[in-house]
Amino acid sequence: MKKRVLAAICSFCILLTGCSLPFGNNADQNAASNASIAGGSTEASNEASSEASTEASSEASSDASAEASSDAAASASSDSDNKFGGTLTEASDEEMYTLSRLYKIVTYENYTYDDDKNITSRYSFESLMLIDDCKESNPDLYKTLYDLASDNGKTYKKYIEDFTDYAERNAQYKPEEALYYTVKVCPQRTADQYLSYYEFVEDNYSSDVLSSGLVTFKYGHTYDIYTGEVVKLSDVVTCTPKEFAAKVYEELTDAYPNNSDWNNAESDIQEYVTDSSKEYNWYFGVDGIHIVFNPGCFFSCNAYYEIVIEYNDEIVNKDYVYNPEEGYAYVDDELEFINDKSFSGTGLLSITYTQSKYHPYLGTAMTVTNGSKSATFDNIEFDINRAKIYHMVTAESKEYLYVFTDDDTDKQTLYVFDVSGKDIKAVGSQTFNDFWLDEGSGDYAGEPCFMGPDSMISVDKTNVFGTISYYFPATVSADGMPTKLTARCRILECSDKITAKEDIKASEVDKDGNVINESITVFEDSVVQPVYVDPEHYVDCLLEDGTVVRFEFTFEEDKVFVDGEDVNEIFDGLVYEDEE
Numbered sequence: 293m294k295k296r297v298l299a300a301i302c303s304f305c306i307l308l309t310g311c312s313l314p315f316g317n318n319a320d321q322n323a324a325s326n327a328s329i330a331g332g333s334t335e336a337s338n339e340a341s342s343e344a345s346t347e348a349s350s351e352a353s354s355d356a357s358a359e360a361s362s363d364a365a366a367s368a369s370s371d372s373d374n375k376f377g378g379t380l381t382e383a384s385d386e387e388m389y390t391l392s393r394l395y396k397i398v399t400y401e402n403y404t405y406d407d408d409k410n411i412t413s414r415y416s417f418e419s420l421m422l423i424d425d426c427k428e429s430n431p432d433l434y435k436t437l438y439d440l441a442s443d444n445g446k447t448y449k450k451y452i453e454d455f456t457d458y459a460e461r462n463a464q465y466k467p468e469e470a471l472y473y474t475v476k477v478c479p480q481r482t483a484d485q486y487l488s489y490y491e492f493v494e495d496n497y498s499s500d501v502l503s504s505g506l507v508t509f510k511y512g513h514t515y516d517i518y519t520g521e522v523v524k525l526s527d528v529v530t531c532t533p534k535e536f537a538a539k540v541y542e543e544l545t546d547a548y549p550n551n552s553d554w555n556n557a558e559s560d561i562q563e564y565v566t567d568s569s570k571e572y573n574w575y576f577g578v579d580g581i582h583i584v585f586n587p588g589c590f591f592s593c594n595a596y597y598e599i600v601i602e603y604n605d606e607i608v609n610k611d612y613v614y615n616p617e618e619g620y621a622y623v624d625d626e627l628e629f630i631n632d633k634s635f636s637g638t639g640l641l642s643i644t645y646t647q648s649k650y651h652p653y654l655g656t657a658m659t660v661t662n663g664s665k666s667a668t669f670d671n672i673e674f675d676i677n678r679a680k681i682y683h684m685v686t687a688e689s690k691e692y693l694y695v696f697t698d699d700d701t702d703k704q705t706l707y708v709f710d711v712s713g714k715d716i717k718a719v720g721s722q723t724f725n726d727f728w729l730d731e732g733s734g735d736y737a738g739e740p741c742f743m744g745p746d747s748m749i750s751v752d753k754t755n756v757f758g759t760i761s762y763y764f765p766a767t768v769s770a771d772g773m774p775t776k777l778t779a780r781c782r783i784l785e786c787s788d789k790i791t792a793k794e795d796i797k798a799s800e801v802d803k804d805g806n807v808i809n810e811s812i813t814v815f816e817d818s819v820v821q822p823v824y825v826d827p828e829h830y831v832d833c834l835l836e837d838g839t840v841v842r843f844e845f846t847f848e849e850d851k852v853f854v855d856g857e858d859v860n861e862i863f864d865g866l867v868y869e870d871e872e
Contacts, residue, residue, distance in 0.1 A: 393430055393517060394423050394749045394765065396729045396738030397477055398441065402452060403677070404459055409651045413459035413471040414677070415452060419444065420477045420489060420513075421738065423749070423763075424730045425782065432520030433487070441736065455497060472506060473497045478623040481514075481576035482743040483616035486523060488514040488576035490584075492625040507594045510584045510625075512575030523612075525572055528581060531607045533565040539607060540564075540572075540583055543599040560590035576614060578622055580605070619686040619745040619768070629676045632659065639663055641711060643695070645676055653677055660693060660709045660716050667718040669707050674698065684768055686745045692719065692772045694742060698727070704739075708772050719772040725753035726761045731785060748774060751784065754827040756845060756852050757859060758787035758866035762825050779826045780805045786822045790833075790865040797855045798841040801832055807842070814841055820863075 401416040419441045422434045459471045474494045481488035493509040514523040529536055541558050545551075564570045573584045580602040587593055603613040632644040641662045645655030657670035674697030682694040691712040698704045704727040710717040729751060731737045740749040745768035753761050762781040769775040794816050800809035805824065814820065820833035823840065830844045843854045852859045860866055 393433070393743075393747065394426055395479075395741040395743055396421055396423050397680075397741045398736055398738035400452075401678075402456070404463070406463070409653070411470050411653060411677070412463045413455070414474060415455045415459075416474040416476075416677075418475055418477040418491075420479070420741065421736060423738075424736075430517065430520075433515060433517050434520070436515060436520035438736075458497065469496075471497050476623075476625060477741075478625050479741065479743055480578065480582075480622050481614055481620075482622070482747065483618060483620040484614065485517055486514060486576055486612070486614075487517050488512070488523075490575045490582075505594055507587055508596060509586045510573070510575075510596050510598070511586075512573055512582065512584065514575055525574055525581075528609055528612045529601075529607050530609050534562070536607070537561045537565050539601065540599065543583075543601065544585075544597065547599050548597060557590055576612075578614065578616075578620060579603070581608065616685075616744075617687060619684075621682050621684050621742055621744045621747075623680075623682055627681055629655065629658070629679060632657075635661075637661070643681065643693070645674075646670070648673065658695065658707065660711065660718075662711065662716055665714065665716045667709055667716040669718055669721065672697075672705070672707075674705070680739075682742045684742065684745055686768055690768075690772065692768065696727075696739075703727075706774070710772050722773065724750060726751045726784075728761070729763060729784065731761075750774065752781075753869075754825065755868055756825070756827055757822060757831045757843075757863075758790070759785075759869045760822060760825055760827075760831075761785040762827075779829070780824050780832070781826065783822050783825055787865050787867040790820050790822070790863050792816055792818045792820065793862050793864055796843070796862055798843050801840050801842050803840070805832065812839075812841065 398419045398421055399417065401414070403411055403415075404413045406412050419437075421437045421441055422430060427434045455471075455473060462469065462471050472494050473496075476492045476494075477489055478492050479487075479489040490513065491511045493511070494506055495509070496506045515521065516523055526533075531539070541561050544557060544561075564572060573586065575582050575584075577600065580600045582598055582600055584596050584598045585591075586596045591597075601608065627641065627643060630642060630644045632646050635642065635644045641660070644659050644661065646657040646659075648654035648656050653676055655674050655676050656672060657668055658672070658674070659666050659668040678698055680696045682696075684692045684694050686692075689712065690710070693709040693711055695707040695709070696704055697707065703723055703725055705721055705723045707721045708719040710719050727739050727750075728737050729740060729749075740751060740763070742748045748766045748768075749763055750766055751761065751763045753759060761784045763784055764781040765777040766774040767777055792814050796814045798812055798814050799807050800812050802808050814835070819836055820841070821835075822831050823834050824832040828845075830842050832840055832842050834840055846853045846856075854862065
């Protein structure tokens with residue numbers, strides 16, 4: 293059984309006074325936040341920040357993985373048959389550039405439970421990064437996200453130790469109150485030159501909020517994908533800081549009329565013009581520029597206030613208007629699973645689950661509801677705390693909910709709902725035998741992050757040449773289900789050292805997979821390193837002299853053949869998961 297433990301490299305941007313620190317982006321301040329944690333101090337936080345603590349806690353109970361099922365070749369010809377139906381789509385140059393920006397979410401999670409399997413504490417952090425294969429094509433953005441993750445990772449050990457200690461005390465004296473500190477990455481603008489997302493924080497643990505119950509925060513991040521630099525609000529709007537402050541106050545009072553929090557808000561907002569230490573907390577949404585005021589900014593409550601300045605407003609620089617004609621994706625923090633026993637309808641798009649009789653955090657059915665319309669997947673099992681929900685909107689204005697779930701194994705299931713019409717439809721589901729990217733990166737292994745209908749990435753496994761974990765780009769097909777963009781998939785993990793037991797016939801291919809020599813011989817004792825695979829047809833391997841060769845497969849019952857012989861008879865070093 294493999295343990296998958298991911299480092300806590302969340303952006304520690306909690307700035308619990310709530311004020312994003314006049315025109316600019318608060319990402320730099322977030323990364324260097326010195327928030328006081330549960331009785332800790334600024335000094336303690338700074339001390340923790342100076343420690344290199346990227347080791348993961350082995351007690352992360354939610355990251356346990358089960359052994360994969362295994363007959364070495366039994367699933368070889370079938371494990372790819374049920375993946376991504378439809379016709380393969382050739383990616384255009386523009387699409388391939390989009391695919392050079394493929395993202396992952398790196399998560400550290402630690403749960404504790406009582407004897408009845410109810411959660412007593414949850415410490416969960418997410419961080420957005422580019423996958424390792426995008427480092428060369430997007431070096432600046434890769435470095436920006438990597439550095440942010442690395443800096444935040446230095447503080448995690450101190451925080452997890454404090455949290456664990458406090459959770460133990462809390463379970464003794466307040467067993468009915470679960471302890472939470474969670475940070476969720478919510479991508480918003482993903483389909484053009486700008487990457488914008490916010491971190492959604494739920495917290496009833498930190499010292500500044502302990503007496504307030506569960507408090508929520510948002511922290512925006514916006515970057516230029518070409519330069520990796522933070523986008524400044526002063527470039528996005530064309531008015532003066534004073535005029536902008538007046539606009540913000542107008543939007544706040546319009547959005548939240550008759551609110552006593554605004555008694556002194558106008559003068560407080562004007563401080564963003566005069567006080568150089570203050571900076572608006574903002575991000576690009578699908579609909580416009582979102583300005584967020586977190587608890588503690590100039591009011592006292594348990595949630596943030598948020599306004600939207602639409603892209604067609606005269607103060608918005610037209611160079612920053614968002615018009616994702618080819619479709620887009622986003623994550624909505626308000627769309628979370630609700631127990632169907634306590635759901636009475638909201639009139640809005642909602643998702644509910646039927647609770648398992650064995651564990652309160654497991655669901656056996658999920659239902660999406662909008663008004664009187666609904667659709668359900670039942671007779672399933674998933675962990676509601678680990679589900680990820682994406683809104684996927686296509687160029688044809690079709691909208692789908694992509695719901696990813698897992699159940700403490702390395703398998704992940706995608707459930708697709710069509711929510712674009714008057715009726716809601718349960719379109720279909722797909723199960724993947726793996727979902728981890730960049731495991732060789734240690735602390736920076738993560739799950740795929742879907743950033744748009746033409747910028748998706750998925751992971752799977754096959755046993756055609758030893759156990760191979762691979763990833764592939766995909767797009768949303770006409771029926772809403774994902775379809776592979778290419779049959780040739782990049783290998784993530786495979787057997788370490790494979791050698792030929794005899795001379796074997798193969799073909800030679802270039803770096804793009806085009807055959808340039810139809811017949812060459814791979815000599816006995818040659819070391820072959822798998823780099824690409826089409827699970828139904830071939831594996832491309834790198835030789836020690838730099839040549840890339842293709843071994844084509846044929847299948848007979850539960851066996852895989854290359855050059856007319858069983859792969860296990862002509863290659864040494866093929867390792868299958870059940871043998872590890």
